Amino acid sequence: MKQKVFKIFILVIAAGFIFSCRAAMHNWKTGDHGGDSETLINRERISKIIPGVTPSEEIKKIFEAEPVIQKTFLKRKLKKTYREKEYEIDRLWGYRWVPNTVEYRHGMTVYGWTERITLVLFFSNNTVQFYYIKHDVLDEEDNVVRGELDNREITEGTWPGHYCDIVFYEYYMLGEKISDFKRKECSIMD
Numbered sequence: 001m002k003q004k005v006f007k008i009f010i011l012v013i014a015a016g017f018i019f020s021c022r023a024a025m026h027n028w029k030t031g032d033h034g035g036d037s038e039t040l041i042n043r044e045r046i047s048k049i050i051p052g053v054t055p056s057e058e059i060k061k062i063f064e065a066e067p068v069i070q071k072t073f074l075k076r077k078l079k080k081t082y083r084e085k086e087y088e089i090d091r092l093w094g095y096r097w098v099p100n101t102v103e104y105r106h107g108m109t110v111y112g113w114t115e116r117i118t119l120v121l122f123f124s125n126n127t128v129q130f131y132y133i134k135h136d137v138l139d140e141e142d143n144v145v146r147g148e149l150d151n152r153e154i155t156e157g158t159w160p161g162h163y164c165d166i167v168f169y170e171y172y173m174l175g176e177k178i179s180d181f182k183r184k185e186c187s188i189m190d
Helices: 002-020 022-030 056-063 161-173 180-186
Strands: 069-072 078-082 085-089 091-097 100-105 108-113 115-124 127-138 144-146
Touching (some): 056 091, 078 115
Protein backbone atom coordinates (compact mmCIF):
# COMPACT_ATOMS: atom_id res chain seq x y z
CA MET A 1 0.00 0.00 0.00
CA LYS A 2 2.79 2.42 0.92
CA GLN A 3 4.52 1.77 -2.41
CA LYS A 4 1.33 2.56 -4.32
CA VAL A 5 0.84 5.82 -2.43
CA PHE A 6 4.50 6.73 -2.96
CA LYS A 7 4.23 6.10 -6.74
CA ILE A 8 1.08 8.22 -6.97
CA PHE A 9 2.78 10.98 -4.96
CA ILE A 10 5.80 10.95 -7.32
CA LEU A 11 3.52 11.05 -10.39
CA VAL A 12 1.55 13.99 -8.97
CA ILE A 13 4.76 15.90 -8.16
CA ALA A 14 6.22 15.18 -11.60
CA ALA A 15 3.00 16.23 -13.35
CA GLY A 16 2.84 19.42 -11.27
CA PHE A 17 6.44 20.26 -12.13
CA ILE A 18 5.95 19.70 -15.83
CA PHE A 19 2.69 21.61 -16.08
CA SER A 20 3.81 24.50 -13.91
CA CYS A 21 6.39 25.42 -16.50
CA ARG A 22 4.87 28.15 -18.67
CA ALA A 23 7.09 27.37 -21.65
CA ALA A 24 6.18 23.68 -21.59
CA MET A 25 2.47 24.52 -21.39
CA HIS A 26 2.82 27.03 -24.22
CA ASN A 27 4.56 24.45 -26.43
CA TRP A 28 1.96 21.83 -25.57
CA LYS A 29 -0.93 24.19 -26.43
CA THR A 30 0.55 25.52 -29.65
CA GLY A 31 2.50 22.56 -30.97
CA ASP A 32 5.66 24.70 -30.97
CA HIS A 33 8.80 22.71 -31.47
CA GLY A 34 12.35 22.78 -32.65
CA GLY A 35 14.19 20.06 -34.44
CA ASP A 36 16.90 19.20 -36.85
CA SER A 37 15.17 17.66 -39.84
CA GLU A 38 15.81 19.01 -43.30
CA THR A 39 13.78 19.53 -46.45
CA LEU A 40 14.77 20.62 -49.93
CA ILE A 41 14.61 24.39 -50.44
CA ASN A 42 14.97 25.52 -54.04
CA ARG A 43 13.86 28.27 -56.42
CA GLU A 44 10.86 26.26 -57.66
CA ARG A 45 9.43 25.75 -54.19
CA ILE A 46 10.12 29.32 -53.09
CA SER A 47 8.36 30.69 -56.18
CA LYS A 48 5.10 29.12 -54.94
CA ILE A 49 5.08 31.26 -51.76
CA ILE A 50 2.95 34.38 -52.23
CA PRO A 51 3.08 36.77 -49.24
CA GLY A 52 -0.37 37.82 -48.06
CA VAL A 53 -1.96 34.87 -49.89
CA THR A 54 -0.31 31.50 -49.16
CA PRO A 55 -1.82 29.73 -46.12
CA SER A 56 0.22 27.60 -43.72
CA GLU A 57 -1.31 24.32 -44.92
CA GLU A 58 -0.15 25.11 -48.46
CA ILE A 59 3.41 25.67 -47.17
CA LYS A 60 3.40 22.12 -45.76
CA LYS A 61 2.35 20.83 -49.17
CA ILE A 62 4.98 22.87 -51.01
CA PHE A 63 7.81 21.60 -48.81
CA GLU A 64 6.27 18.15 -48.24
CA ALA A 65 7.14 18.43 -44.55
CA GLU A 66 6.36 20.01 -41.23
CA PRO A 67 8.61 22.98 -40.40
CA VAL A 68 11.83 22.18 -38.57
CA ILE A 69 10.94 24.91 -36.08
CA GLN A 70 7.62 26.48 -35.14
CA LYS A 71 7.13 29.28 -32.64
CA THR A 72 3.78 30.84 -31.80
CA PHE A 73 3.35 34.28 -30.23
CA LEU A 74 0.12 33.84 -28.25
CA LYS A 75 0.39 36.34 -25.42
CA ARG A 76 1.61 39.22 -27.51
CA LYS A 77 2.05 39.34 -31.25
CA LEU A 78 5.53 39.98 -32.58
CA LYS A 79 5.76 43.42 -34.16
CA LYS A 80 8.04 43.38 -37.19
CA THR A 81 8.86 45.85 -39.92
CA TYR A 82 9.70 44.37 -43.29
CA ARG A 83 10.40 46.53 -46.32
CA GLU A 84 8.87 49.55 -44.60
CA LYS A 85 5.59 47.80 -43.74
CA GLU A 86 4.48 46.99 -40.17
CA TYR A 87 3.29 43.48 -39.32
CA GLU A 88 1.88 41.75 -36.25
CA ILE A 89 3.21 38.22 -36.47
CA ASP A 90 1.55 35.40 -34.53
CA ARG A 91 3.71 32.49 -35.74
CA LEU A 92 6.98 31.77 -37.45
CA TRP A 93 8.17 28.63 -39.16
CA GLY A 94 11.62 27.64 -40.24
CA TYR A 95 12.90 25.14 -42.78
CA ARG A 96 16.50 24.27 -43.48
CA TRP A 97 18.49 22.48 -46.16
CA VAL A 98 22.13 21.54 -45.64
CA PRO A 99 23.09 18.78 -48.04
CA ASN A 100 26.07 16.76 -46.82
CA THR A 101 28.86 16.55 -49.35
CA VAL A 102 32.02 14.59 -49.95
CA GLU A 103 34.38 16.49 -52.24
CA TYR A 104 37.97 16.45 -53.28
CA ARG A 105 39.29 19.96 -52.55
CA HIS A 106 42.78 21.33 -52.10
CA GLY A 107 44.27 17.87 -52.58
CA MET A 108 42.18 16.12 -49.91
CA THR A 109 38.76 14.60 -49.33
CA VAL A 110 36.49 17.03 -47.49
CA TYR A 111 33.31 15.98 -45.67
CA GLY A 112 30.79 18.63 -44.78
CA TRP A 113 28.66 21.12 -46.63
CA THR A 114 29.17 23.50 -49.51
CA GLU A 115 25.72 25.07 -49.32
CA ARG A 116 23.17 25.72 -46.57
CA ILE A 117 19.78 27.38 -46.80
CA THR A 118 17.46 28.57 -44.04
CA LEU A 119 13.94 29.76 -44.87
CA VAL A 120 11.99 31.62 -42.16
CA LEU A 121 8.30 32.35 -42.79
CA PHE A 122 6.39 34.94 -40.76
CA PHE A 123 2.62 34.34 -40.41
CA SER A 124 -0.40 36.31 -39.33
CA ASN A 125 -3.77 34.54 -39.14
CA ASN A 126 -2.26 31.43 -40.81
CA THR A 127 -1.15 33.36 -43.90
CA VAL A 128 2.47 34.05 -44.88
CA GLN A 129 3.14 37.78 -44.55
CA PHE A 130 6.79 37.73 -45.58
CA TYR A 131 9.77 35.44 -45.50
CA TYR A 132 13.50 35.62 -45.66
CA ILE A 133 16.09 33.25 -46.94
CA LYS A 134 19.63 32.92 -45.68
CA HIS A 135 21.66 31.12 -48.33
CA ASP A 136 25.33 30.44 -47.62
CA VAL A 137 27.71 28.91 -50.15
CA LEU A 138 31.39 28.01 -49.81
CA ASP A 139 33.51 29.49 -52.59
CA GLU A 140 36.70 27.95 -53.99
CA GLU A 141 38.76 29.37 -51.09
CA ASP A 142 36.29 28.00 -48.51
CA ASN A 143 34.91 31.46 -47.69
CA VAL A 144 31.21 31.66 -46.87
CA VAL A 145 29.47 33.89 -49.43
CA ARG A 146 25.83 34.77 -50.08
CA GLY A 147 24.05 32.34 -52.36
CA GLU A 148 21.70 33.30 -55.18
CA LEU A 149 18.53 32.58 -53.16
CA ASP A 150 19.50 34.89 -50.27
CA ASN A 151 16.94 37.70 -50.04
CA ARG A 152 18.04 39.44 -46.84
CA GLU A 153 18.78 43.16 -46.83
CA ILE A 154 20.60 44.87 -43.99
CA THR A 155 18.12 47.76 -43.92
CA GLU A 156 14.96 45.63 -43.77
CA GLY A 157 14.33 46.46 -40.12
CA THR A 158 13.87 42.84 -39.10
CA TRP A 159 16.36 43.09 -36.24
CA PRO A 160 16.87 41.25 -34.02
CA GLY A 161 16.13 38.39 -36.39
CA HIS A 162 14.03 35.33 -35.73
CA TYR A 163 16.51 33.70 -33.31
CA CYS A 164 16.46 36.60 -30.85
CA ASP A 165 12.72 37.12 -31.41
CA ILE A 166 12.23 33.61 -30.07
CA VAL A 167 14.69 34.09 -27.19
CA PHE A 168 13.03 37.38 -26.12
CA TYR A 169 9.55 35.87 -26.24
CA GLU A 170 10.56 32.78 -24.27
CA TYR A 171 12.36 34.88 -21.66
CA TYR A 172 9.97 37.80 -21.17
CA MET A 173 6.60 36.23 -21.95
CA LEU A 174 7.08 32.60 -20.90
CA GLY A 175 9.58 33.08 -18.07
CA GLU A 176 12.02 30.56 -19.50
CA LYS A 177 15.58 30.50 -18.20
CA ILE A 178 18.09 31.72 -20.77
CA SER A 179 21.65 30.48 -21.13
CA ASP A 180 24.57 32.88 -20.85
CA PHE A 181 25.26 32.32 -24.55
CA LYS A 182 21.73 33.43 -25.52
CA ARG A 183 21.92 36.41 -23.13
CA LYS A 184 25.09 37.62 -24.78
CA GLU A 185 23.95 36.82 -28.33
CA CYS A 186 20.68 38.72 -27.93
CA SER A 187 21.84 41.39 -25.44
CA ILE A 188 19.44 40.41 -22.66
CA MET A 189 20.12 42.27 -19.44
CA ASP A 190 18.30 41.85 -16.14
